[in-house]
Amino acid sequence: MPDEPSSAINTAYSGTTRKTSSERLFGDLLSFAGVTINGDNEYDIKVHNPKFYNRVIGKGNLGLGETYMAGWWDCERIDVFIERVLNAKLQDQVGKSKWLSLRLLMAKFINLQSSARAFQTRQQHYDIGNNLFRNMLDPSLTYSCGYWNNAANLAQAQYEKLDLICQKLKLAPGMKVLDIGCGWGGLSAFAARHYGVSVVGITISEEQLAHAQATYNDLDVEFRFMDYRDMNESFDRIMSVGMLEHVGHKNLKAYMNMIDRCLVNGGLALIHSIIDTDSGYCGDPWINKYIFVNGFLPSASQVTKAAEPKLVLEDVHNFGPDYDKTLIAWHDNFVENYPKIKENYDETFYRMWRYYLLCSAGSFRARHIQLMQFVFSKGRRQVYWSPR
Template sequence: MASDMVLGTQRLIRTDDNWRRAAKLLTTAGITVGGSKPWDIQVHHPGTFDRILTRGSLGLGESYMDGWWDCEQVDELITRILRARLDEQVGRAGWLWASLKARLTNLQSQQRAWQVGRAHYDLGNNLYEAMLDPAMAYSCGYWPQAQTLQQAQEAKLDLICQKLQLQPGMSLLDIGCGWGSLMLFAARHYQVRCVGLTVSKEQARLGAEKAGDLPVRFELTDYRQFNERGEQRFDRIASVGMFEHVGQKNYRTFFDMARRCLRDDGLFLLHTIGKNQAGAGIDPWIEKYIFPNGALPSASEIAFYSEEDFVMEDWHNFGEDYDKTLMAWHERFEAAWPALKDRYGERFYRMWRYYLLCCAGTFRARDNQLWQVVLSPCGQAGGYRRPLM
């Protein structure tokens, strides 16, 4: 009994110390524990800060999923934490382990490539139909002139088609095609023939239904298994929101595959989320709960691994537009939740809400970027000109 009392006292002291330390750190970011501002954190469990300070991002996300804390504006909370660089002061062991694991293991091997399809993209087409725009574009929209999510996604799709300089009769390969939003748009508005690659059975099934009689074909395959001998070559290639699943150990293979599939006078557009520094690894919570085996590239990694195959023609960063896109997805998800909750449950709701708002915060803080990179095999004759936007 005496030893239990001593142990209990030690736990209480440790909790109090961590509470004070966490409150002090949060104050430097303008966040008050139990405060009245919409980005202030409301703590419901005494072990919350023990969990966050020892496990960092993983502890923050998991404790939110478990209902240990709440915040009216999780997106702004994350923005302030990142701007104050508080993430660099807690839970470093989790980041180091994630980085080490990525270096020692090919987390995106062919055998593991299908995991993200099953775990994320096959969650249910009803979820994505409710959250996304009518075309089901699951990547950053383009907002300079847009007022709605649908307008932003149509502007993004048209921007890609213009950057690729699509002409009627051309062929387009979409690596990581999702539900086919780009292919269907390009086929309808630019009269091109399209082939799309996906590792999601649900995406391929619904995408084929949406395509109808359009010249669009879905292939359920890993990019490494497609066109291995280079017998089929395309006028244009796009990869939109898929490169985040490739991984540093496979970047060279990815660009080699794209070059093998592209005509010598073709263009390749890569649309990807990026990180500010090489080797930083992906957020441990996102990797565990949202995108298994995910890995964000840096600008230097894209440049280094593509240079053997391609000339870089254009680089466009519109990462702040992902903040608006994610907030629009979140608004639609919240509105649709009453119809979804019986299938997915409360813990999924908190996980998915945290995913969307946390990611919005990372882009608002400029901790993550969104890049569109245009590449050509030999340098475009006469030079490349980005279309007016």
């Protein structure tokens, strides 16, 4: 856990005007983004602890997140601050440490998303309490980007997204559908209820599984506690929403091979995933440590390369800016409803979770990361027309 703030240091620091070399360096870097330390703009940061500068200069994004969790700095609009930092490409100037170089090498040569490691994400994130997500997400508990094309609020955006997925897959009554990483079951239930299909949803989260089984037991949906690597059945359609981010670059080919193995000839598969603009091997170090352990955002080329040569890419749809709106809606719900759940979480968690949501929003707004839906086919002969 990050260091706890020292009130004595914070009080002493607030009254001094002498700047250290690290403070001057960091201030000069932020000036390229139009951000001023202790300035008056909503995106300016207020530093409370002088140790902040050395930590961020040495650890980059990891240090920035950890010092916020510790209360060493604040900002009225973290999302705008991050957007400005990313647009100015300051991340290329700080945090080039041996620790991060080691992390990159580990991600390149070690399978950080092996079967055993996959359960770490479940324990750290998805199983931290369904009540948290009930108070943050829309009523369907859809934990992925909404589609705001014709939506005025979060619930409508998620409904439109679920329906768009079903339309792109061209679902029809009687089809058998696989939902990989089904979450709390919202998409599986939507497809069964509105399109008359039979769905198998798989997850490795016990909390999600319990909710889905209890909530949708009246529909033609079967929820299983299962890792995707163990699936070996045939399906007319396959959907994967918010799952690819947990697969890892060393497992992308195996993931696509599983889809090919389970998809009938003539079938369609849709993958909905956050996409990095660069092809790399590991994700943001702070996100990986505190939010999604061993997470990895693939690039579009890594996704399509992994699908070769068995699956045919039919359609790619990028609506990344919609994730900005979705994350801000989640953040507002979280802050508004936090008094209902605060007895289960401490102040460090509150700051961590706000930072996660707002940093992510700023990253999508800066187009640093994207949200894409890929549609693949197997043995399809006719032209594919995709709805929007």
